[in-house]
Amino acid sequence: MAELRQRPADNKFQSDKSTQEVANCILYGWQEKSQTYGSVFIQPAKDGWSVYSAGQLELVDVTSTGDKTNISFYHQGGMFKYRIDNRINSITSCI
Numbered sequence: 001m002a003e004l005r006q007r008p009a010d011n012k013f014q015s016d017k018s019t020q021e022v023a024n025c026i027l028y029g030w031q032e033k034s035q036t037y038g039s040v041f042i043q044p045a046k047d048g049w050s051v052y053s054a055g056q057l058e059l060v061d062v063t064s065t066g067d068k069t070n071i072s073f074y075h076q077g078g079m080f081k082y083r084i085d086n087r088i089n090s091i092t093s094c095i
Contacts, residue, residue: 004059009072015095019069022094023049023062029090
C-alpha cells in the first residue's frame with residue numbers, strides 16, 4: 001500500500017459523511033464484486049480508514065480534515081478500465 005501512496009491519487013473525492021460511513025459503504029460496494037475481483041479488506045488508518053483489494057491492486061484512503069471526508073483512490077497500472085470504473089462507481093455512490 002505504501003508503494004501506491006508514493007504517487008498522487010488516481011482519483012479524489014469529498015463527502016460530508018463520516019469517514020467510517022463512507023469507508024464501510026465502499027467496503028460493502030466492493031464486496032458485492034468479490035467473486036469477480038477477489039476479497040476486500042478494511043483497516044484503521046491515520047485520521048480514518050483504508051479499504052483495499054486482495055493483492056493491494058486498489059486502495060482507498062478515507063480520511064477526515066475538519067468537517068470534510070477526503071477519499072483518495074489509487075490503483076495499479078495496467079488494470080482493465082471496466083474494473084476501475086466499477087470501483088469508482090462504488091465510491092461515488094457512497095459520497
